[in-house]
Amino acid sequence: MNASPAPTLEVDLEHRVSASLTLKIAFALGREIGVVFGGSGAGKSTLLRLIAGLVRPDSGRIVLDGEVLFDSRARRGVSLRRRGIGMIYQDDLLFPHLSVRENIAFGLHGMRSGLAADRVAEAAAACGVERLLDRRPATLSGGERQRVGLARALAPGPRLLLCDEPFSALDMGRRNALVVRLLDIQRSRGLPILHVTHSPAEAVALGGTMLLLEQGRIAAVGPPIELLAGQKRPAVAWSPLANVFHAVLDSQLPDQGGSRLALDGGLALVVPRLDRPAGSPVLVQIRADDILLARGAVSGISARNQIEGVVERVITHGHEVEVVIGAGGRTFLVSLVAAAARQLEIAPGAAVVLIIKARSCRVLDDDESSPAPS
Amino acid sequence: MGDLGPFWLSLRVASVATLLDVALGGPLALVLARGRFHGKSLMAGVLMLPLVLPPTVLGYLLLMLLGRRSPVGGWIEHAFGGALVFHWTGAAVAAAVAAFPLFLIPARSAFETVDPMLEDAARLLGRHEFSVLWSVTLPLAWRGLVAGVVLAFARALGDFGATLMVAGDIPGRTQTAALAIYDAVQAGDNARAGGLAVLISIVSIAALMVAQFRGRPRGAGA
Incomplete structure (x- = not known):
């Protein structure tokens, strides 16, 4: 959506969510963080579910890394299993009956066990959960659960990471730490990330390009600081996360x-x-x-x-x-x-x-x- | 106490009946829990009928359906070389039908308690439907499913009316413990009635204890 020469993700969708909300969204995203920002009911989470393939769009087109994932006119839809998209969620959605290790390995089904173990170790290290591998999700703190969820999403090596308000239930300190971790992972892997949030502080801290969503439409695109500056309150007031x-x-x-x-x-x-x-x-x-x-x-x-x-x-x-x-x-x-x-x-x-x-x-x-x- | 035949027959009938209930009721419970279609409540209502119909009515309907002169019964006799009626397999079918809602109700609510978002998370991690069912849905619904199995087994073990109507009360062939206890009481053989009653009770209570033990929540405590 900005200077990136070849967009990794191209989205052009129309989808009726309810009688009062129809999403009509078009954007492109490079190997960067795209922050989807808006109030509740703006259609942020639905947008992610459409891209992930959890919900079938009424019409439009989704292209990732040059592969057409969905095209209503060509009647093409790649199964969500083969989209290579990782996702983290507000309610972490860890499998409660599995250990942290089994959770992270969940997306490595069918992989040779030695290779899978390496992938689990690598993802666990990137997310700082190496010492939690034998624990059950119920015994983890909120921040730890989100880091395990992140490791689980990263382990299969996704082409795109979708973040559905993953940090909104965390206190400021842990949220800061996770934001920095996410930025690190984005930079080191060149992974495109679409991150939904309604927190201006989080948006400013994540930087990248922001899509301001209002009533199912993209109202503005640009750096979070600039877009939020146009709003009533200065971004700084919201951004204890800056610096x-x-x-x-x-x-x-x-x-x-x-x-x-x-x-x-x-x-x-x-x-x-x-x-x-x-x-x-x-x-x-x-x-x-x-x-x-x-x-x-x-x-x-x-x-x-x-x-x-x-x-x-x-x-x-x-x-x-x-x-x-x-x-x-x-x-x-x-x-x-x-x-x-x-x-x-x-x-x-x-x-x-x-x-x-x-x-x-x-x-x-x-x-x-x-x-x-x- | 003498002949233990009716006791073993009851175990066999109840086991086969429970298997039938799980095989049919499992998918139906999943459909009721997850499906969104017209006629769902009608379907749920029909499947609950064995709970409200008198067992003799149930048995009579089954007899009409499965008897040798009915199309279904004729087909079964032709296909398997024998009839269900007045055979222990008929008793198993009768017990299965009588016990069916007792598996279906807890199984349905067990599936309903599994967050569909967890299943979506599993799909996004590349798992196919069967794998999602096996690795996520079933382990999380386990507790309720075991409860349903135990309830259905206990109900099937004690079925009287429907079994009597479909399979009769043929000593050595279709006389289950429930029927044998009734006959022994009628004949004034209290020792035999009491012995069978104790055996059946032990099995029922043991099943309940197994369910309590297996039904401890998983995932809590590391």
């Missing part, structure tokens, strides 16, 4: 009582002391309104982190301004008062310094029971 980064614990700083993290992309970040061995993976988050901006390096200041960056985009919402800044290969989202932004002459291309207190850097955990995702 979540993967990092590795680099070293301890005993004289400062802190620890140094190395972010993906090479940036260093000083955070309050973490009692973990060097090399531990860490997920760190900085609230958009906890970052100060300066036009140059500042001396004589207590904040430990000063990061140089360049303004990419400025979005104004009345008295507030949301600034998107590229720094060290990462994207930071900073929330400012409009007057301050004017005074500092913050505009696209401007060189700025992000000033971040160590205490504003919050380290997130995947789950209280499994502190360090690998």
Whole structure:
């Protein structure tokens, strides 16, 4: 749907859901995350079920990786079993009578057992559930269940992943961690993902391209931050999820009582002391309104982190301004008062310094029971 | 107590009747639980009839249906070289019909408690219908199905009226324990009646205990 040269998924459908709702949707998706955003009753979940093949569309066409999965005019419909589509759900839908291992292996039916075991191990590692393999779903926490569901969907190597509000029942911390995990998986596998959510925070955190769904139609397409900026409330207010980064614990700083993290992309970040061995993976988050901006390096200041960056985009919402800044290969989202932004002459291309207190850097955990995702 | 023939015959009749109920009632319960079609409630109602009809009425209808002069009975005699009526197989069919709703009702609700979304999840993971049934639906409906089997078996084990109408009360051939107990009481042989009653009760209670044991919820506790 944006610059991707060859779309992986092409959808052009019309489907009557009820007397008051008819879906009429056309879009294309590359090897990226597409966020399907809208209120309840907009037809988000139905759209996923149509693409998955769980519901037969009234008319239209679905193409995945050049293969026609459905075409009402050519009277063609590939069975949902052979579509190669993985799906995760709000109610995780794990098989309660099977162990975590059996759940993940469920889609590997008929595969040689050695190969299947490798696939299970690989998917379990990607989702951080290696230590849960012999447990039953009923004994897992909500976050763990969703990670098992994700591993189960990934194990058969799907060509497309559909996410039907999978994180909506989770608290913010676990949701953050899962969003980052999903982004990692998307990047490392180049997997196209269609992710349904009604949470603006989740949409902003996922990034990618957003399809704004209203009354069964696509009302707008674009980056979540921009689309949500057009709405009544500024996206920043919704996005405590912004500025979540993967990092590795680099070293301890005993004289400062802190620890140094190395972010993906090479940036260093000083955070309050973490009692973990060097090399531990860490997920760190900085609230958009906890970052100060300066036009140059500042001396004589207590904040430990000063990061140089360049303004990419400025979005104004009345008295507030949301600034998107590229720094060290990462994207930071900073929330400012409009007057301050004017005074500092913050505009696209401007060189700025992000000033971040160590205490504003919050380290997130995947789950209280499994502190360090690998 | 003497001759145990009626007791063994009862076990055989009840076992075959239960098998018939499972073979026919399983698919029908699945259709009633999952299907959406016109006439579903009518179909469910007809299948429940054995529960409300007097056993003798049921037996009489079966006798009319399966007797040698009826088309169905004639065909059976031609195809299998023997008639169902006044034969132990007739007793099994009569007991199966009488016990049928007692399997169908719990089996249907057992299938209804399985979330269809779980079955969809299994299909999306590449499983065929039979595999979905075998790996997801049946294991999750297991508890209710076992309950249905036990209820049907117990009902078949004790059938009197329908069996008497269809198979008669021929000692050594179609006289099940229920019939033998009645005859023994009529003949004043309380020892024999009591012995058979105890045996039948032991089997029924044992079946119930098996159901309770097997019926513990799966998936809870790791």
